Amino acid sequence: MEINKRNSNSIFWLLQFLGWGFLNSLSFFTLKNSSSEFMMYNFVGGIFIGISSTSLLRYYLKRNISFEDFGVSDIIKIIIAGLIASLLYGLLNVGLGYLYHTFGTSVSEEELKILKAYNKVWLLIISSLFMIFAWVVCYLVIKLLLKLNRDRIERLELNANLKQAQLNTLKGQINPHFMFNSLNNIRGLMLEDIEKSREMLTKLSEILRYSLTKNNTNAISVEEELDMVDNYIDLSKIQFEDRLEFNKDIGKETLSLQIPPMIVQLLIENAVKHGISNLKNGGRIVLSLKQEGQQLIIEVRNSGKLQINKNSTQLGLKNIRQRLKLLYAERASFQINEVDGEVVANIKIPLV
Numbered sequence: 001m002e003i004n005k006r007n008s009n010s011i012f013w014l015l016q017f018l019g020w021g022f023l024n025s026l027s028f029f030t031l032k033n034s035s036s037e038f039m040m041y042n043f044v045g046g047i048f049i050g051i052s053s054t055s056l057l058r059y060y061l062k063r064n065i066s067f068e069d070f071g072v073s074d075i076i077k078i079i080i081a082g083l084i085a086s087l088l089y090g091l092l093n094v095g096l097g098y099l100y101h102t103f104g105t106s107v108s109e110e111e112l113k114i115l116k117a118y119n120k121v122w123l124l125i126i127s128s129l130f131m132i133f134a135w136v137v138c139y140l141v142i143k144l145l146l147k148l149n150r151d152r153i154e155r156l157e158l159n160a161n162l163k164q165a166q167l168n169t170l171k172g173q174i175n176p177h178f179m180f181n182s183l184n185n186i187r188g189l190m191l192e193d194i195e196k197s198r199e200m201l202t203k204l205s206e207i208l209r210y211s212l213t214k215n216n217t218n219a220i221s222v223e224e225e226l227d228m229v230d231n232y233i234d235l236s237k238i239q240f241e242d243r244l245e246f247n248k249d250i251g252k253e254t255l256s257l258q259i260p261p262m263i264v265q266l267l268i269e270n271a272v273k274h275g276i277s278n279l280k281n282g283g284r285i286v287l288s289l290k291q292e293g294q295q296l297i298i299e300v301r302n303s304g305k306l307q308i309n310k311n312s313t314q315l316g317l318k319n320i321r322q323r324l325k326l327l328y329a330e331r332a333s334f335q336i337n338e339v340d341g342e343v344v345a346n347i348k349i350p351l352v
Contacts, residue, residue, distance in 0.1 A: 008146070012058070019138075020050035049092040054135050057085040061139070082136050083129075090128035158326050178235075178269070179204075185238040200238060203231040211262065218327060219258035222289060222296075226250065229268050229287070236272050243282025244272070251290040259349060260323050264289075264298060267345050270317065271302035275343055279304055291351070298347040306338035320347070 024046035060081050065074050182204050189197040210228050214220060226248075233246045264287070271285045283303025290297050317336065324332040324347070331350040336343065 015142075016051050016055065017047070019135075020047045023050070045096040049089060049096065050131070050135075053085050053089040053092065053132065054139075056088070057081055057132070057136070058139065078136065078140075082133050086125075086128040086132040089132055090125065093128070154329075178273075179208075181239055182235045185235075189238055200235055203234055207231050207235070214261035217261060220261045221255065222250075222257050222259055222264075223255040225259060225261065225264050226255075228262075228265055232265060232268060232272075233285075240272075240276060240282055243279075244276055245282070245284040247284065247286045249286065249288040249290075253291050254289045254296060257291070257296055257351065259296065259298075260327060263320060263323070263347065264300075266317075266320055267298070267300040267347070270345070271300055271343065274307075275302035275304035278307075294351045296349045296351055298349070300345045301342050303341070304343055305341075306336065306343045324349070 024043045061078065064077055064081075182200070186197050186200045186204070189200065207228055233244070237244050237246075268285065268287065276283050276285065284301075285303075286299075286301040288297075288299045288301075321334055324334055328350055333348045334346070336345040338344070
């Protein structure tokens with residue numbers, strides 16, 4: 001079961017009180033010959049010191065330590081923060097001991113020996129370091145277990161959602177209007193050019209086969225995806241003829257890179273369906289792919305304006321966003337904007 005942020009905080013404070021309460025309750029056995037007032041002061045003061053120093057330490061760790069990409073710098077931060085928390089823990093112990101010795105009731109000889117033990121610097125250092133770094137180890141172990149649990153749940157959600165995403169992908173990929181239009185256009189083409197109509201039927205069958213067979217894979221090569229894009233453009237040109245201009249700017253280094261299937265295809269289909277088809281004189285689509293560092297940049301530009309029909313389900317765009325989120329979480333991005341009379345769709349996919 002996933003633990004949300006609110007429950008996580010409640011569990012933390014519960015464990016804080018139970019943990020420090022248990023540790024300081026041991027003093028009732030070690031100080032059994034002391035007065036009840038001294039034991040209670042030691043018990044309450046110990047809980048206060050422990051919770052105060054470690055809560056401040058947790059506040060720092062939550063804001064400065066990344067458990068997603070844990071590295072050497074994080075270890076150094078933890079050590080430094082632990083040393084500072086240990087110093088605070090020791091100083092608070094000395095301070096509370098001083099307050100009791102100064103303002104408390106008469107101190108017995110045994111209690112005085114305990115209070116004087118805080119004057120032994122080396123003993124105070126060892127005690128503080130042991131308590132704080134034992135707490136740090138427990139805290140990190142719990143954080144690790146929570147992260148493993150969260151990752152496990154995300155994997156389960158990914159497997160479950162991928163099935164739904166695959167269904168949505170099919171709905172977005174096998175566009176019935178595109179199929180019917182292509183078949184009608186090919187039928188009309190048969191009266192003019194039998195050989196070309198056969199070629200177009202082959203391309204249509206390849207697109208359908210690609211759509212059906214690639215849904216069980218999460219990645220294919222850019223080169224394979226571009227072959228299907230070319231088939232789609234060739235079929236679309238039967239309908240639009242000279243009204244559709246298609247240009248590509250593909251970096252050679254990108255051809256062997258792996259991307260989710262149909263990602264580029266859906267962008268091109270969206271550009272044709274919502275861009276070119278709405279322009280009386282047609283327009284241009286420009287596809288560019290390039291690698292920048294550890295990212296693949298996919299950009300599709302098309303003539304027209306970014307106007308979304310009220311009756312449109314935007315299934316293709318939702319499909320892209322959902323699949324990118326499922327496969328890459330927050331490491332991938334997808335944006336679509338209108339820039340200088342063109343609609344620009346941009347996808348960034350991490351390569352590592």
